[in-house]
Amino acid sequence: MTTDPVSAVFAALADPTRRAILARLATGDATVNELAAPFPVSLQAVSKHLAVLERAGLITRTREAQWRRCRLDPAPLRTLAEWVDQYRRLWDERYDTLDDYLRAQKETRHEQAP
Amino acid sequence: MTTDPVSAVFAALADPTRRAILARLATGDATVNELAAPFPVSLQAVSKHLAVLERAGLITRTREAQWRRCRLDPAPLRTLAEWVDQYRRLWDERYDTLDDYLRAQKETRHEQAP
DNA sequence: CGTATATTCAACCTGTCGGTTGATTACCCA
DNA sequence: TGGGTAATCAACCGACAGGTTGAATATACG
Numbered sequence: 471m472t473t474d475p476v477s478a479v480f481a482a483l484a485d486p487t488r489r490a491i492l493a494r495l496a497t498g499d500a501t502v503n504e505l506a507a508p509f510p511v512s513l514q515a516v517s518k519h520l521a522v523l524e525r526a527g528l529i530t531r532t533r534e535a536q537w538r539r540c541r542l543d544p545a546p547l548r549t550l551a552e553w554v555d556q557y558r559r560l561w562d563e564r565y566d567t568l569d570d571y572l573r574a575q576k577e578t579r580h581e582q583a584p
Numbered sequence: 585m586t587t588d589p590v591s592a593v594f595a596a597l598a599d600p601t602r603r604a605i606l607a608r609l610a611t612g613d614a615t616v617n618e619l620a621a622p623f624p625v626s627l628q629a630v631s632k633h634l635a636v637l638e639r640a641g642l643i644t645r646t647r648e649a650q651w652r653r654c655r656l657d658p659a660p661l662r663t664l665a666e667w668v669d670q671y672r673r674l675w676d677e678r679y680d681t682l683d684d685y686l687r688a689q690k691e692t693r694h695e696q697a698p
Numbered sequence: 699c700g701t702a703t704a705t706t707c708a709a710c711c712t713g714t715c716g717g718t719t720g721a722t723t724a725c726c727c728a
Numbered sequence: 729t730g731g732g733t734a735a736t737c738a739a740c741c742g743a744c745a746g747g748t749t750g751a752a753t754a755t756a757c758g
Contacts, residue, residue, distance in 0.1 A: 489591075511746085537703095627734090
């Protein structure tokens with residue numbers, strides 16, 4: 471499996487359970503059992519999800535006695551934010567155009583349009 | 585297949601070919617043939633990729649004679665940017681902490697470590 | 699030492715993904 | 729009307745994703 475890192479991150483985030491796990495971890499570290507509790511799937515399934523998140527670099531896991539503490543690593547999310555930002559211009563443009571239009575409307579409401 | 589919209593967008597972006605197609609469309613509309621040209625896969629495969637992107641709301645397609653003009657719709661990317669932004673605090677915090685650490689290191693470089 | 703707890707490993711099943719090839723539809727043009 | 733071009737539909741295939749259950753491993757604790 472030689473998937474590129476960006477694809478790995480997107481793929482990891484393309485699952486609601488995994489996104490929920492991340493949301494939970496955003497509030498603080500947790501063990502596998504703690505993370506699995508809210509979900510209607512087996513512990514093993516959650517363990518697999520965590521492996522996916524770890525491979526994508528979104529979490530790190532450290533051993534602590536018989537527990538494995540999971541911690542969110544936001545670095546890939548930062549990369550992702552930068553990737554999406556490449557396209558920001560596109561929707562900004564659209565909004566700018568709307569803004570311009572509304573502004574122009576307001577300014578020239580009592581005049582005639584060009 | 586009742587996948588939620590966010591998952592659909594992430595899944596659509598989890599493929600390098602589809603991301604390349606989006607990058608191409610960011611420079612302007614294109615037909616299926618034009619989009620397929622750079623890739624070493626069949627036209628049908630690209631057509632499928634476009635269907636995925638369309639289902640995710642990332643592109644729209646309009647008929648024009650025998651051509652089908654594809655246009656990027658940045659709206660889902662904006663949604664995605666907002667999603668990622670939920671986590672911005674986390675990496676900002678971390679970098680602040682790193683900054684603090686480095687600053688502290690610099691200041692106490694001539695003293696002994698704790 | 700033996701047992702309980704936390705977690706992963708292994709094997710398996712089903713459905714979806716990305717790709718192929720071949721046939722089909724839709725449109726233009728001479 | 730018939731041929732050429734653009735694109736999709738349909739059927740198929742191998743690989744992988746997400747789920748299960750059952751066994752194995754690691755660590756603490758009495």
